[in-house]
Amino acid sequence: MTHLLDPQEMARADRLAMEWGTAGITLMDKAGAAVADVVARRPLVTRVTILCGPGNNGGDGFVAARLLAQRGFRVRLALLGDRGRLTGDAAQAAERWRGAVEDAAAFDPEDADLIVDALFGAGLTRDLDGVARAVVARMAASGKPVIAVDLPSGVDGATGAVRGVAAQAVETVTFFRRKPGHLLLPGRTLCGKLRVADIGIPDLVLDEIRPKTSANEPALWLPAFPIPSAGGHKYARGHAVVVSGGRWTAGAARLAARACLRAGAGLVTVGAPEAALPMHAASYAALMVRPVEEASDLRHLLEDRRLSAIVMGPGLGVGATTRDLVSAATGAGRHLVLDADALTSFAGDLKGLADVVGSAAGTVVTPHEGEFGRLFGDVVSADADKLTRARTAAQALGGVVVLKGADTVVAAPDGRAAIAANAPPYLATAGAGDVLAGIICGLLAQGMPAYEAAAAGVWLHGEAARAFGPGLIADDLPEALPGVYRKLFEEAGAL
Numbered sequence: 416m417t418h419l420l421d422p423q424e425m426a427r428a429d430r431l432a433m434e435w436g437t438a439g440i441t442l443m444d445k446a447g448a449a450v451a452d453v454v455a456r457r458p459l460v461t462r463v464t465i466l467c468g469p470g471n472n473g474g475d476g477f478v479a480a481r482l483l484a485q486r487g488f489r490v491r492l493a494l495l496g497d498r499g500r501l502t503g504d505a506a507q508a509a510e511r512w513r514g515a516v517e518d519a520a521a522f523d524p525e526d527a528d529l530i531v532d533a534l535f536g537a538g539l540t541r542d543l544d545g546v547a548r549a550v551v552a553r554m555a556a557s558g559k560p561v562i563a564v565d566l567p568s569g570v571d572g573a574t575g576a577v578r579g580v581a582a583q584a585v586e587t588v589t590f591f592r593r594k595p596g597h598l599l600l601p602g603r604t605l606c607g608k609l610r611v612a613d614i615g616i617p618d619l620v621l622d623e624i625r626p627k628t629s630a631n632e633p634a635l636w637l638p639a640f641p642i643p644s645a646g647g648h649k650y651a652r653g654h655a656v657v658v659s660g661g662r663w664t665a666g667a668a669r670l671a672a673r674a675c676l677r678a679g680a681g682l683v684t685v686g687a688p689e690a691a692l693p694m695h696a697a698s699y700a701a702l703m704v705r706p707v708e709e710a711s712d713l714r715h716l717l718e719d720r721r722l723s724a725i726v727m728g729p730g731l732g733v734g735a736t737t738r739d740l741v742s743a744a745t746g747a748g749r750h751l752v753l754d755a756d757a758l759t760s761f762a763g764d765l766k767g768l769a770d771v772v773g774s775a776a777g778t779v780v781t782p783h784e785g786e787f788g789r790l791f792g793d794v795v796s797a798d799a800d801k802l803t804r805a806r807t808a809a810q811a812l813g814g815v816v817v818l819k820g821a822d823t824v825v826a827a828p829d830g831r832a833a834i835a836a837n838a839p840p841y842l843a844t845a846g847a848g849d850v851l852a853g854i855i856c857g858l859l860a861q862g863m864p865a866y867e868a869a870a871a872g873v874w875l876h877g878e879a880a881r882a883f884g885p886g887l888i889a890d891d892l893p894e895a896l897p898g899v900y901r902k903l904f905e906e907a908g909a910l
């Protein structure tokens with residue numbers, strides 16, 4: 416159930432279901448019934464105003480109106496546009512509505528306990544303007560609880576962007592599967608509580624559609640997750656390397672190393688300049704430390720082929736030395752996580768990084784928006800939506816891109832992408848990114864493929880923050896991981 420369908424894919428799902436024998440009006444009846452059920456469960460509601468648009472989203476509204484009236488609600492229905500211009504299933508649904516059809520342009524929210532927003536769903540093709548915009552703005556300003564049908568009208572189902580205006584919903588009822596716009600911001604927030612209703616579309620349509628976008632949830636990557644086995648050996652759990660900055664910036668590597676250990680890497684070696692070695696050696700007994708001042712030292716360290724996953728960037732410094740360190744870390748069978756200064760050292764030189772990355776088995780880069788712009792600004796339009804930007808970047812790089820934020824997107828060069836919705840606001844704290852890079856490296860060390868490792872890392876990072884709660888600092892994240900693992904392994908039946 417992690418699949419997300421963009422509006423084109425959802426339209427195809429509808430079409431396939433119809434081709435395979437379910438009438439469109441049957442789908443619409445179930446969609447409208449699901450909306451009516453949600454409205455009926457709201458407390459203290461007797462007067463419902465339903466705003467219907469000119470397409471099938473409006474059709475769902477007509478069905479819900481009929482069913483709610485049958486259940487004794489006082490329903491007013493207002494249509495945007497001309498009733499005579501309704502077509503297909505929506506016209507049929509309108510036909511069966513016996514009540515009055517008011518003009519949405521004159522809609523007055525005052526005498527409603529609740530508003531059903533059935534103006535636009537998947538068929539939104541441009542920014543709202545004119546009367547449509549005015550109606551949505553009035554609904555938004557009314558302060559009345561709004562139940563959105565499929566999406567809050569004005570939210571783009573593919574991107575989560577607001578096209579003109581949208582009203583905050585208390586609940587949103589969507590159909591068959593979630594859409595990217597339900598997880599991407601600001602769409603996710605505007606949806607309120609999201610419900611997914613089964614309207615009789617067979618799951619088999621997904622075999623035809625082959626969606627490439629997913630919600631970042633355990634079902635996406637758990638089959639590839641390295642759950643330790645009883646007969647396991649620490650080398651089977653991999654040996655990771657964390658490359659550290661000097662004495663005054665070594666804290667970032669320390670966080671990454673701790674996270675890497677907690678994520679389950681069998682062994683973790685920190686490669687650090689001489690001046691930072693004592694600090695690392697004293698920090699955690701489980702860490703090994705080796706002197707790494709420059710690229711030749713790292714090459715020497717990595718002659719041991721068991722050191723298969725490397726994380727670098729946090730606190731490393733921006734410049735040629737860091738670029739050389741990144742080059743020294745690549746090689747056959749190597750897995751890399753590049754963050755922070757390792758990315759900024761390649762600012763404006765994506766090709767240089769792509770050439771280097773091309774020789775690593777699986778590379779994951781973890782930029783925040785600023786780093787992303789510096790690295791991918793030439794190939795990715797800043798105006799594009801987050802999903803498109805992450806995907807384009809991953810293709811250009813030839814590696815996995817983790818575009819961080821409150822709706823972190825993980826994208827692979829083959830077009831797969833996952834959107835996370837579990838990060839709490841207090842996760843935005845100094846050093847949290849270093850921890851994320853470390854977790855992903857820890858998973859790569861255990862042999863998890865790059866896309867799955869990145870997605871799992873992002874999810875675990877968010878869950879660890881939630882498990883700790885407000886007041887979180889980055890140092891708390893690795894310590895919260897064991898509890899998250901326990902729950903995950905229990906749910907997977909492995910504990």
Ligand SMILES: NC(=O)C1=CN([C@@H]2O[C@H](COP(=O)(O)OP(=O)(O)OC[C@H]3O[C@@H](n4cnc5c(N)ncnc54)[C@H](O)[C@@H]3O)[C@@H](O)[C@H]2O)[C@@H](O)CC1
Pocket residue numbers: 429439440442443446468469470471472473474475504534535536537538539540541542543544547564565566590614
């Ligand atoms: N039979 C089906 O295809 C089903 C469709 N479903 C519903 O149908 C919806 C999709 O239906 P549609 O594809 O008809 O699309 P919508 O009903 O979302 O919107 C399409 C209509 O809005 C107009 N429009 C688009 N953007 C506009 C703008 N910015 N300003 C003014 N007018 C604009 C279009 O010209 C068209 O008339 C889904 O969101 C879902 O609610 C469900 O009933 C399930 C079955």
Ligand SMILES: [K+]
Pocket residue numbers: 472532533534535536563564565566567568
């Ligand atoms: K809607």
